[in-house]
Amino acid sequence: GDSVTQMEGPVTLSEEAFLTINCTYTATGYPSLFWYVQYPGEGLQLLLKATKADDKGSNKGFEATYRKETTSFHLEKGSVQVSDSAVYFCALHLRNSGNTPLVFGKGTRLSVIA
Amino acid sequence: NAGVTQTPKFQVLKTGQSMTLQCAQDMNHEYMSWYRQDPGMGLRLIHYSVGAGITDQGEVPNGYNVSRSTTEDFPLRLLSAAPSQTSVYFCASFLTDRDEETQYFGPGTRLLVL
Numbered sequence: 428g429d430s431v432t433q434m435e436g437p438v439t440l441s442e443e444a445f446l447t448i449n450c451t452y453t454a455t456g457y458p459s460l461f462w463y464v465q466y467p468g469e470g471l472q473l474l475l476k477a478t479k480a481d482d483k484g485s486n487k488g489f490e491a492t493y494r495k496e497t498t499s500f501h502l503e504k505g506s507v508q509v510s511d512s513a514v515y516f517c518a519l520h521l522r523n524s525g526n527t528p529l530v531f532g533k534g535t536r537l538s539v540i541a
Numbered sequence: 542n543a544g545v546t547q548t549p550k551f552q553v554l555k556t557g558q559s560m561t562l563q564c565a566q567d568m569n570h571e572y573m574s575w576y577r578q579d580p581g582m583g584l585r586l587i588h589y590s591v592g593a594g595i596t597d598q599g600e601v602p603n604g605y606n607v608s609r610s611t612t613e614d615f616p617l618r619l620l621s622a623a624p625s626q627t628s629v630y631f632c633a634s635f636l637t638d639r640d641e642e643t644q645y646f647g648p649g650t651r652l653l654v655l
Contacts, residue, residue, distance in 0.1 A: 459642050461644075463644075463646075469648060469649075470545075470631055470646035470647055470648045470649050471584075471631065471633075471644075471646040472646070473643050473644070473645075476642070476643070478642070516583065516584065518644075520642055528574055528586050528589050528599065529635070529644055531583055531584045532583060533581070533582065533583030534583045534584075
């Protein structure tokens with residue numbers, strides 16, 4: 428079945444460090460890919476998305492590129508801040524399969540220390 | 542536009558009690574879903590609905606019932622609460638059309654079953 432695999436956390440970085448959170452997927456069709464962020468005590472919010480191969484999603488300094496050849500959608504940020512501390516979820520949705528649910532990875536907790 | 546709202550925010554139940562978690566959205570989304578979030582397990586889909594009068598089971602449906610009598614509301618019922626249902630529950634609605642796919646989450650309900 429369709430699935431998303433994220434790197435295990437937690438990830439602890441110093442402020443201004445470079446961030447990469449790996450995400451790979453398995454899908455029977457052509458998915459749209461998402462990164463969601465969950466700040467402490469809150470629900471999930473869409474961070475960025477990409478709907479086709481080679482698309483780059485970006486928001487708040489975060490970027491991820493849809494790589495069909497490696498079935499990956501790694502999240503990157505050049506310089507993290509303490510306020511980026513959160514749990515990050517990679518997800519996919521098969522656009523042409525009707526109203527099917529999003530498939531989420533297990534999440535990666537990021538802690539940024541000053 | 543309130544987005545996705547959930548009530549209550551917190552609830553403590555005794556084993557065997559029943560309760561309903563409320564979820565409402567004012568964005569006229571056809572698709573709604575319920576997830577539970579447990580440490581180390583990420584998000585697991587409980588039930589979802591692709592429109593009024595239509596519901597389907599997700600990954601972990603046992604012990605939960607849903608109904609969808611209106612587009613706006615999607616309540617989740619615990620028939621006889623068990624300690625294993627202690628979790629944080631998130632409701633979400635999903636816009637899917639050709640040009641836009643975004644899942645919106647409520648703020649969550651934290652449930653403790655004693």
